[in-house]
Amino acid sequence: MSAYEPEKIEARWQKVWQDEKTWEVPNPGQPGFSDQKPKSYVLEMLPYPSGEPHVGHLKCYSVGDAIAHYRRRHGAEVIHPMGYDSFGLPAENNAIKTGEPPRVATERSIESFQHQFHRWGVSIDWSREIATHTPEYYRWTQWIFLKLFEHGLAYRVKAPVQWCPKDATVLANEQVVDGHCERCGTLVVQRNLAQWFFKITDYADRLLEDFDLLESWPDHVITMQRNWIGRSEGAAVVFISEELGVEFPVFTTRPDTLFGATFFVLAPEHPELDALIAGTEAEAEVREYINEVARESTAMRGAEDRPKTGVPLGRTVTNPVNGEQIPMYVADYVLMDYGTGAVMAVPGHDSRDYEFAKTFDLPIRRVIEGSDEESAKDDEGLPYPGDGPMTGSGRFDGSNNREAYEEIVTWLRGEGRGKSTINFRLRDWLVSRQRYWGAPIPMVYCDGCGIVPVPEDQLPIELPEIKDYAPQGQSPLAAAEDWVATECPGCGGPAKRETDTMDTFVDSSWYFLRYLDPGNVEAPWSREAVDFWMPVDQYIGGVEHAILHLMYARFFTKALADMGYVGVQEPFANLFAQGMITRDGAKMSKSKGNTISPSDYIDRYGADTARTYVCFMGPPERGGDWTDEGVEGVHRFLSRLWRFAAEVEEKSGGARKGDGSGGTGGADGDAKVLLAKTNWAIEKVTRDFERGFQFNTAVAAVMELINEAYRVKADLFGDPTGEACLRFAAVTAASLISPFAPHIAAEIVDRLTGLRVWETEWPKPDPEMLGGDTYTLVIQVNGKLRDRVEVATDADSDEVLELAKASENVGRMIAGKEVIKEIVVPGKLVNLVVR
RNA sequence: GCGGCGGUGGCGGAAUUAGGUAUACGCGAUGGAUUCAAAAUCCAUUGCUCGAAAGGGCAUGUGGGUUCGAUUCCCACCCGCCGCACCA
Numbered sequence: 013m014s015a016y017e018p019e020k021i022e023a024r025w026q027k028v029w030q031d032e033k034t035w036e037v038p039n040p041g042q043p044g045f046s047d048q049k050p051k052s053y054v055l056e057m058l059p060y061p062s063g064e065p066h067v068g069h070l071k072c073y074s075v076g077d078a079i080a081h082y083r084r085r086h087g088a089e090v091i092h093p094m095g096y097d098s099f100g101l102p103a104e105n106n107a108i109k110t111g112e113p114p115r116v117a118t119e120r121s122i123e124s125f126q127h128q129f130h131r132w133g134v135s136i137d138w139s140r141e142i143a144t145h146t147p148e149y150y151r152w153t154q155w156i157f158l159k160l161f162e163h164g165l166a167y168r169v170k171a172p173v174q175w176c177p178k179d180a181t182v183l184a185n186e187q188v189v190d191g192h193c194e195r196c197g198t199l200v201v202q203r204n205l206a207q208w209f210f211k212i213t214d215y216a217d218r219l220l221e222d223f224d225l226l227e228s229w230p231d232h233v234i235t236m237q238r239n240w241i242g243r244s245e246g247a248a249v250v251f252i253s254e255e256l257g258v259e260f261p262v263f264t265t266r267p268d269t270l271f272g273a274t275f276f277v278l279a280p281e282h283p284e285l286d287a288l289i290a291g292t293e294a295e296a297e298v299r300e301y302i303n304e305v306a307r308e309s310t311a312m313r314g315a316e317d318r319p320k321t322g323v324p325l326g327r328t329v330t331n332p333v334n335g336e337q338i339p340m341y342v343a344d345y346v347l348m349d350y351g352t353g354a355v356m357a358v359p360g361h362d363s364r365d366y367e368f369a370k371t372f373d374l375p376i377r378r379v380i381e382g383s384d385e386e387s388a389k390d391d392e393g394l395p396y397p398g399d400g401p402m403t404g405s406g407r408f409d410g411s412n413n414r415e416a417y418e419e420i421v422t423w424l425r426g427e428g429r430g431k432s433t434i435n436f437r438l439r440d441w442l443v444s445r446q447r448y449w450g451a452p453i454p455m456v457y458c459d460g461c462g463i464v465p466v467p468e469d470q471l472p473i474e475l476p477e478i479k480d481y482a483p484q485g486q487s488p489l490a491a492a493e494d495w496v497a498t499e500c501p502g503c504g505g506p507a508k509r510e511t512d513t514m515d516t517f518v519d520s521s522w523y524f525l526r527y528l529d530p531g532n533v534e535a536p537w538s539r540e541a542v543d544f545w546m547p548v549d550q551y552i553g554g555v556e557h558a559i560l561h562l563m564y565a566r567f568f569t570k571a572l573a574d575m576g577y578v579g580v581q582e583p584f585a586n587l588f589a590q591g592m593i594t595r596d597g598a599k600m601s602k603s604k605g606n607t608i609s610p611s612d613y614i615d616r617y618g619a620d621t622a623r624t625y626v627c628f629m630g631p632p633e634r635g636g637d638w639t640d641e642g643v644e645g646v647h648r649f650l651s652r653l654w655r656f657a658a659e660v661e662e663k664s665g666g667a668r669k670g671d672g673s674g675g676t677g678g679a680d681g682d683a684k685v686l687l688a689k690t691n692w693a694i695e696k697v698t699r700d701f702e703r704g705f706q707f708n709t710a711v712a713a714v715m716e717l718i719n720e721a722y723r724v725k726a727d728l729f730g731d732p733t734g735e736a737c738l739r740f741a742a743v744t745a746a747s748l749i750s751p752f753a754p755h756i757a758a759e760i761v762d763r764l765t766g767l768r769v770w771e772t773e774w775p776k777p778d779p780e781m782l783g784g785d786t787y788t789l790v791i792q793v794n795g796k797l798r799d800r801v802e803v804a805t806d807a808d809s810d811e812v813l814e815l816a817k818a819s820e821n822v823g824r825m826i827a828g829k830e831v832i833k834e835i836v837v838p839g840k841l842v843n844l845v846v847r
Numbered sequence: 848g849c850g851g852c853g854g855u856g857g858c859g860g861a862a863u864u865a866g867g868u869a870u871a872c873g874c875g876a877u878g879g880a881u882u883c884a885a886a887a888u889c890c891a892u893u894g895c896u897c898g899a900a901a902g903g904g905c906a907u908g909u910g911g912g913u914u915c916g917a918u919u920c921c922c923a924c925c926c927g928c929c930g931c932a933c934c935a
Contacts, residue, residue, distance in 0.1 A: 708859095713872085715873075
């Protein structure tokens with residue numbers, strides 16, 4: 013009997029797949045294309061190539077490949093490509109440290125990924141491989157930039173932006189976590205810079221509404237995006253400074269509390285502040301406060317339990333509902349980038365305004381009554397955020413605040429002082445980066461013509477070779493003077509290139525379209541290919557991309573659809589968010605020294621073991637802790653499968669065509685039990701795939717099948733029907749495990765049937781064989797398990813009840829008691845209720 | 848604070864999707880077979896507890912409820928993880 017030698021069988025089948033280009037699929041119009049099969053686009057989030065692939069990649073692609081295999085065996089034409097998100101900071105930071113050009117380190121890493129992915133045996137169509145750092149790719153990233161610009165969706169503006177001093181670049185709002193740089197953890201500061209933005213806010217509503225178009229996304233991912241977009245309904249209300257004749261619009265979700273507004277607060281960055289304080293007594297103090305705030309980091313400013321600070325402006329505005337003059341303040345608890353940067357303060361019904369009023373001794377007015385005790389005394393129960401009858405609100409007194417809401421807004425509208433409106437938390441996407449290793453922004457600046465887009469036929473604007481990658485507060489590209497100096501496409505005069513590069517999230521916002529037509533030199537993709545393959549039927553990746561990447565890609569798809577380049581509104585119909593693998597309960601990191609190198613395990617146990625293990629260690633959508641013992645357990649299981657199949661091959665002859673079920677008819681005894689278990693396993697694994705990729709229990713079911721085979725095999729060898737059942741069990745076990753362990757499965761199925769497992773149809777359970785002649789009847793007394801007996805499947809309720817009562821143990825439990833109820837659940841249990 | 852997810856043996860987890868055998872599968876542990884020996888392999892046992900055994904009692908974060916029967920449904924709470932957060 014040959015031993016299980018994964019290194020041999022894995023190399024053998026990998027060579028077959030590579031030589032025969034097994035996983036390559038044609039596009040419409042290409043030779044071999046057929047529209048008879050349903051298509052399925054299975055896609056894992058493309059990896060950032062840094063060093064070698066890690067266990068996160070192993071898990072992502074093990075899950076994705078299982079799905080790809082499963083769908084192929086259900087008759088689908090599966091497109092399963094991969095590539096590299098190869099622009100980005102780590103390679104550039106490495107370059108600054110070592111002087112090695114980012115391209116060199118990146119391409120070395122890509123080679124390592126290619127090598128590892130081949131060793132993992134992942135079923136990828138390598139003819140579609142892409143890398144975002146190649147001019148062939150970023151030419152089209154630049155092209156999309158131009159299209160967005162053309163359609164008014166890309167614009168340049170000077171604005172306060174988040175700046176990371178360590179990486180010396182600006183960051184998108186989404187890349188600032190708790191006031192720190194998402195990448196390096198450095199405290200982020202604000203700077204006023206002219207930057208390129210994408211107008212994602214134009215799509216805020218559609219990004220929300222179109223969640224309805226998705227087939228299956230995890231709820232928590234949708235919730236995270238929903239919160240991030242932060243749609244809130246309310247009213248825009250205009251407060252006027254009579255002295256200056258300036259209008260101050262505010263956004264409020266509570267126009268019903270307008271009568272309770274006792275002061276008015278502006279953000280320190282508010283553009284009207286200058287005009288308000290110029291030449292007044294308050295000027296010096298206010299300026300000092302503004303400067304103080306400017307020095308503080310975003311994190312400090314947003315800190316919890318921060319005492320309220322602010323300065324009175326010595327001015328007032330008019331409350332539109334009652335004409336009252338209320339004092340104006342500047343305070344840092346009002347944010348410039350939400351709403352209008354100004355708020356009407358209602359201390360009676362808003363906790364922040366309440367705190368501020370307490371600190372500055374401002375009037376607090378109740379305008380909505382709560383329950384009786386709460387409204388007993390003026391200031392008790394305040395701030396009160398709830399609903400109730402209105403008070404101190406003129407003609408609205410007595411009506412419920414929710415009902416008065418509409419009336420107040422209507423009244424404001426009639427007066428020209430306000431209207432109902434919707435506000436979003438989402439900001440436009442800042443895409444400029446003052447870094448080298450990214451796609452250059454295809455724009456030039458001309459003294460005469462201003463900002464001029466590079467004509468399409470001049471793309472790509474290639475990254476120049478430079479020597480010094482260190483950022484100096486501006487892009488390292490600025491040092492490449494020959495490159496920067498160019499000719500204005502408009503007037504032909506001297507002009508300068510934009511030296512910022514694009515955020516790498518731009519590269520990854522459309523790569524799934526390029527896979528569909530990767531060699532196209534005329535266009536980023538052919539509409540025909542995109543119409544055929546899109547949307548992605550199953551997307552797989554980590555939750556860490558729940559907001560950034562997934563929202564940007566959705567935005568791009570919608571914008572490209574509006575321009576007529578794609579025909580879908582949503583790129584990813586189904587999303588699977590995998591959980592993170594930990595080691596000793598902790599996130600793996602180089603600094604902790606607890607990283608797992610997949611290649612070490614593949615050297616020792618083979619790719620099948622590593623792949624099956626990551627699918628078995630727990631539900632794939634949850635995290636799991638990597639243990640060496642667990643890996644060994646899976647390897648032990650595959651070895652058992654192997655030995656069992658080898659024994660079948662040896663004792664019952666070589667390959668016989670078919671699914672292995674030939675000759676199993678008329679089985680009884682252990683043979684029949686094994687046959688039933690085999691059919692049960694088919695049913696169970698299939699159900700686990702269909703019910704959202706419950707791979708841990710799918711693998712467990714095949715383990716159970718193998719355990720059953722070991723239990724009965726000694727008795728069955730030698731008997732023709734018994735051997736047929738063993739053979740069927742072996743072929744089926746291999747077939748069912750093949751999405752996780754494709755090499756061992758290919759080898760076993762080849763040896764026992766002469767067929768190629770990936771070309772065979774997914775097995776179907778024989779419903780006749782699922783149930784046996786008998787079942788285990790559970791007998792309860794007062795709901796407690798008292799006995800179990802084997803009962804014929806066709807026994808009726810009376811017979812079952814009789815058998816239950818005949819049980820010795822049950823007899824003891826009901827002796828001397830009155831049976832007041834008898835519950836019979838056919839095929840399952842009997843419960844006798846006694847008193 | 849808001850939103851989401853979760854709490855089951857020594858450990859990872861199963862059963863939760865129509866309420867019906869709690870702990871599948873794996874790990875770990877113990878015993879046995881094989882071996883000169885070890886590794887590997889195979890077999891058996893393994894929630895806690897009382898009992899010689901037959902068998903009993905107790906167990907799914909806590910407290911209630913519905914039910915013949917609740918890990919599953921309802922109410923109230925506790926703990927953990929994740930996301931967002933002075934968002935007006």
